[in-house]
Each structure stands twice: as C-alpha cells, then as structure tokens.
C-alpha cells in the first residue's frame with residue numbers, strides 16, 4: 001500500500017531539550033526518529049505502534065517508526081516529525097529564490113515496509 | 115518551622131548564586147533566572163522553563179580538546195592558522211550560523227567576511243528570512259514585548275507553537291501578565307491560535323482555527339478582504355481554508371473591536387510554500403487593521419540571539435542576512451547568497467560555520483557539498499557539523515561561560531551574566547585571532 005500525505009516537520013519540547021543534552025544522546029535520537037500519524041490513519045492503514053514505514057518526497061526517502069499522535073493533535077492526512085536529520089533528508093535544496101527550502105507542508109508518499 | 119526545613123533554606127556556602135542570569139536558549143531571552151552553581155555545574159535554574167533548565171543543566175565543562183584538525187587534537191594557534199589559510203585562499207568562502215553566539219562575536223565574524231570577500235549569512239535565512247524580505251516589502255508595525263504585556267487584549271498566534279518552542283512567552287509577555295491597561299491579566303485578553311495542527315498551544319487559546327495545510331496565504335487574504343468589508347462566498351471560503359466564513363468574520367469583528375491587537379507569527383508561515391508571501395500577507399493585514407485600531411505583528415524568533423545576528427549584520431552591511439561582500443561592498447540577494455543555496459548548488463568552496471548545525475538541518479544536496487569542501491566549525495557541543503569539519507573549535511557557551519550582549523526577539527538588547535568559567539575559548543576570542551591572521555594574509559596578497 002502507498003498513500004500521499006502532507007508532512008509537517010516542527011519543534012517539540014523533547015527535541016529542544018535534546019539539543020542541549022547532546023545530539024548523539026538517546027533522548028534526542030529517539031525523538032527525531034519518530035513519525036506521528038493521526039490515530040484514524042493508523043487504524044485505517046492497520047499500522048501498529050513502532051512499525052516502520054518508508055516516506056518518499058520529491059528529493060529523498062527515509063525509513064522511520066510510527067506512533068499515534070496524541071488526541072486530536074493531527075487531522076487525518078497530515079503527518080508530523082520533529083526537526084532533525086530525517087526530516088532534512090526529505091527537504092529539497094531549491095529555495096525558489098527565498099533562501100529557505102520548503103521545510104513544512106511537504107508532499108510525501110507513505111508505504112508500509114514488508 | 116521544623117529544624118529540617120530551616121536547614122534546607124539556609125544557603126549552602128559551596129553554592130554560588132547568580133541572580134538575574136539570562137537564558138539564551140530561545141528568543142524569549144528570559145533575564146530573570148536565578149542560578150545556583152556548584153563548581154562547573156548549574157544545579158538549580160529558578161524560573162527557567164523545561165527548555166531553559168535543559169540548557170543550563172547540560173552545559174558543564176567537558177574534557178574535549180579546544181581544537182581538532184581533521185579529527186586530531188591541535189593547539190588553538192594551529193587551528194587558527196589552518197582556518198585562516200582555508201578562508202583566505204578560497205574563491206567563494208561563506209560564513210554561516212551566528213544565531214547562538216554574542217553580538218560581539220557576530221561583529222568579528224562579519225569583519226572576517228569582509229576581509230575574505232565572502233558571504234555572510236545567518237540561520238535567519240532558514241527561519242524568519244522570508245519575514246525579513248517581507249519587512250522590506252511591506253514594512254513592520256511593531257512594538258516591544260513589554261507593550262504586548264501591558265496593552266495586548268487580542269493575541270493571535272499564527273503558525274507558531276510557543277507551548278513547545280517558547281514556553282515562557284505566555285506567562286511573561288503575551289497572555290498571563292497583569293498589565294498597565296489589563297489589570298486582570300489573562301481574563302482581559304482573548305487568545306486565538308491559527309494552525310494546521312492542534313498543537314499543545316491550543317490549550318492556552320480561547321479560539322482555535324484549524325486551517326488546511328498550505329492555505330495560510332489564502333486565509334490571511336480572506337481576513338484582508340473582510341477588513342475591507344467585501345462580501346465573500348461562504349462555500350468557497352470554507353472549501354479553500356477549511357474554516358467557515360462565519361468564524362473568519364467573527365475573528366475580524368474581534369480584531370476591529372480590539373484596543374491593541376497582536377499577531378505573533380511563526381515558521382508555520384515562513385517554511386511553508388509561499389514563504390515571504392505568507393509573511394507579507396500577515397504584515398499587510400496588520401497594516402490594514404491600523405485603519406481601525408492599534409495592531410502589531412511580530413515574528414516568533416527561535417534561537418537565543420538570532421535577532422542580534424539580524425541587528426549586527428544589518429548595522430555592519432545594511433542587510434540582515436544573505437549578504438555577499440566579494441566586490442568590496444555589500445550586496446543582498448536571498449536565493450543567491452543564502453547558504454542553503456550556495457551549498458546545494460555547489461558554489462561555495464570553503465565555509466565557516468559558527469554555532470549552528472547545517473550537517474543535520476540542511477538538504478542532502480547542501481550537506482553533500484559541505485562535506486566535500488574544507489570548513490571550520492565553532493560550537494560548544496559535538497554535532498554532526500563539528501564531526502565532519504576540517505577545523506573544529508570547542509568554544510565556551512555564551513551566557514553560561516561568557517559575557518556579552520544578545521537581542522531578545524523584540525530587538526531589545528540584554529546583557530549576559532555568566533555562571534562559571536570554561537576551559538575553552540569563547541567564539542569572540544577564536545574569531546578575533548582568526549580575523550587578525552586573515553587580515554595579515556590578505557594584506558600580504560594585496561602588497562605582493
């Protein structure tokens with residue numbers, strides 16, 4: 001199965017604390033390597049907590065574990081990931097004359113692995 | 115009071131207390147933190163939020179070498195020499211970062227950029243750079259955070275999640291304070307959150323408007339149209355923005371009724387398709403609103419001294435970021451001289467990265483280029499960027515180890531009160547030595 005979503009990378013408290021604790025610490029690494037999916041999409045796609053999926057954007061592809069977003073934080077169709085190495089891999093190099101690569105609201109295709 | 119409690123309240127003589135220390139983790143730059151310091155550890159940071167505590171508790175000194183050349187320990191002098199040779203010998207050198215260091219260090223970095231005829235760009239270009247462009251296009255109706263605390267009765271957060279990125283913004287400036295004209299504090303204010311996600315900040319808001327992703331520009335223009343009293347088609351507005359026209363009309367009525375309205379906008383606008391046009395739409399809306407009442411807009415700036423970087427680069431070159439100095443005078447062109455571009459297009463042939471981590475935050479194309487060219491990194495912490503640097507300096511942490519000046523997100527300069535000394539040099543010291551050596555090398559070329 002594969003389906004198109006919109007990905008929002010952003011800041012989280014844990015990711016922010018992780019920057020001070022050190023980028024090679026377990027806490028930071030686990031926070032930036034986790035994709036939030038809305039509970040409804042989790043159910044519809046029969047995704048289990050911690051299951052790994054492949055995300056492909058126009059410029060890159062990553063594999064990442066999923067978790068259900070808390071409550072109604074995310075509407076269906078939207079994905080969230082904390083800023084970090086993985087989110088940057090999906091970002092294009094072109095800034096369309098602005099200096100800023102499109103870093104939020106990225107079109108991505110989500111596929112189950114295996 | 116029991117004896118045990120009395121004992122606890124007596125000051126511990128081995129603790130050094132630093133009053134009104136400044137937290138430089140985020141753009142709030144809280145300068146009311148009381149630190150308790152034991153040797154080279156901060157053991158208490160009163161009034162700091164979760165991010166601030168993590169900042170203060172995780173910057174004790176370490177035993178890493180002051181300098182590494184190609185991963186091998188080296189003296190600072192050798193590191194400076196190698197760094198100067200790299201920068202002075204490059205055809206298109208770039209300087210990038212600067213948002214997590216003092217204004218004093220930023221000033222020297224711009225000086226180096228001038229001597230080597232390179233680019234000076236800061237992390238602003240990948241945070242509120244688009245807003246910087248919008249300020250030049252539309253102008254900025256602005257104020258200090260103190261004015262918001264004392265007057266702001268309608269506070270709109272747009273594409274910003276302060277609960278996780280600026281945790282004390284609500285309590286210190288925007289929602290909770292009892293102000294001169296708002297004696298009941300939070301009760302006298304209305305808070306609106308506009309976002310594509312129902313973030314943790316939604317709990318703090320009275321009204322939450324969940325718009326469709328990538329529709330900020332359209333939503334802001336709906337408000338601009340309503341400000342003019344134009345009639346709009348309800349079905350298409352809801353279809354386009356994800357929010358009913360009646361909710362937009364209600365918001366516009368509140369905006370017109372407000373005595374002092376504020377839009378605090380975040381990277382939800384600047385990082386999403388549209389970028390500077392999204393920021394422009396906010397600024398234009400706020401300008402329009404001043405026909406009815408007092409209204410201001412402010413970007414929620416992220417890093418501790420990113421606002422200082424804008425100020426310092428502006429007063430030295432005339433432009434806030436993305437500046438090229440290769441012709442001996444400054445030129446500004448986002449998209450051409452900004453670091454995400456010069457790296458991704460493979461143009462830069464040497465770099466100096468100060469207090470930032472493009473090896474983790476930039477596109478793959480940009481990272482591949484940075485990995486392929488000689489570059490210098492200055493950072494208190496080990497990061498993917500320092501690990502791959504040709505010359506990496508471990509520097510003292512600003513605000514915790516070094517004094518200096520930083521600018522709060524509302525352009526108010528604030529002094530730092532360091533807690534303890536570091537065995538590592540400050541960014542200012544390393545950059546000053548480097549500037550001296552680069553000057554010598556460049557002068558020799560001119561004479562020769």
Ligand code: SF4
Nearest residue numbers: 137140143144163166
């Ligand atoms: S709000 Fe920002 S500046 Fe204030 S204590 Fe928290 S992290 Fe530090």
